[in-house]
Amino acid sequence: MDFLVLLVSTGLVSGAAYGLIAMGFALIYKSTGVVNFAQGELVMLTAYIAYTLSTTFGLSFVPLMLLTIPISMLLGLVLERIFIRPMLGEPIFAIVMVTVGLAVILRGVTIMIWGPDPFNFTAGISTDVVYIGSAPFYPAQLYLIAALAVMTAIGWAFLRYSRMGIAMRAVAANETAALLVGISVSRIHAVAWMFSAAIASVAGVLFAANFKLAPDLWFQGMKSFPAVILGGMDSVIGSAAAGLAIGVIENLFQGYIGQGLREISGFIVIVIVLMVRPYGLFGSKEIERV
Known part of the structure; x- marks a missing residue:
């Protein structure tokens, strides 16, 4: 029983990281219809920026995030203006390929500035073990779950009640109709990238605090992709919940079946989900009339 509790608790920690990253994927897809393959690189880059701020100014966690999040939002806006805005009106495939190229650029820039070696990064969070029942947690792990x-x-309140969130949902439902009623689609796209970068910064800092800060952090974007598929590409909240499920599933596969299955268990899940519900557990079913 203790072994099961340990597997589930550690799975929730990694699942919280997947959920945060998946929310960034889903937010951009919901607003623009584009899969941003540079999301993992945004997570990595914002984590390195936070590391530099922390070591330079000696910041604790809360001041660090209050400084990192606005910087990451500005970064998201700049990337959208430079790489995505000129592609408006172009085929979706072309825009997706731009995000792939952007991902490669961000990886190269990160290694060029900070080097290939990993760093220890506590983000100003205590390292004392905390017990919740029989499950041991580091404070950074609890911070990660709480952040999700x-x-x-x-995210739920923003999309449901704010004017910008409602406009974002309108653009996702019908971009042409949104334009006709006066919604600025380009502005919605910019806001989506800004908020997605903010979520990426939270995920990056807390992932690095729990594990390590290294250039291969970008790969967590690909590992989080099963959560996006499981929750639904256009469901921000569903992707967050699916991230927790994927994290627990990975740990259970590793603990009870075999180490090698951890890396592929999430993709096994999405293959099954795609065969049964191609739009995900919480995604919107699209109906095309011909």
């Missing part, structure tokens, strides 16, 4: 809960609540 907070970002999910903010």
Whole structure:
């Protein structure tokens, strides 16, 4: 029983990271219809920026995030203006390929500035073990789970009640109709990239605090992709919940079946989901009339 509790608790930690990254994927897809393959690189780059701020100014966690999040939002806006805005009106495939190229550029820039060696990065969080029942946690792990809960609540409230969130949902439902009623689609795209970069910064800092800060952090974007598929490409909240499920599933596969299955278990899940519900568990079913 203790072994099961350990597997589930550690799975929730990695699943919270997947959920945060998946929310960034889903937010951009919901607003633009484009899969941003540079999301993992945004997570990596913003984590390195936070590391530099932390070591330079000696910041604790809360001041660090209060400084990192606005910087990451500005970064998201700049990337959208330079790489995505000129592609408006072009085929979706072309825009997706731009995000692939952007991902490669961000990896190269990160290694060029910070080098290939990993860093220890606590992000100003204590390393004392905390027990919840029989499950041991580091504070950074609890911060990660709490961050997913907070970002999910903010995302739900923003999309449901704010004018910008409602406009974002309108653009996702019908971009042409949104334009006809006066919604600025280009502005919605910019806001989506800014918010996605903010979520990426939270995910990057807390992932690095729990594991390590290294150039291969970008790969967590690909590992989070099963959560996006499981939750639904256009479901921000569903992707967050699916991230937790994927993290627990990975740990259970590793603990009870074999080490090698951890890396592929998430993709096994999405193959099954795609065969049964191609639009994900919480995604919107698209109906085309011909």
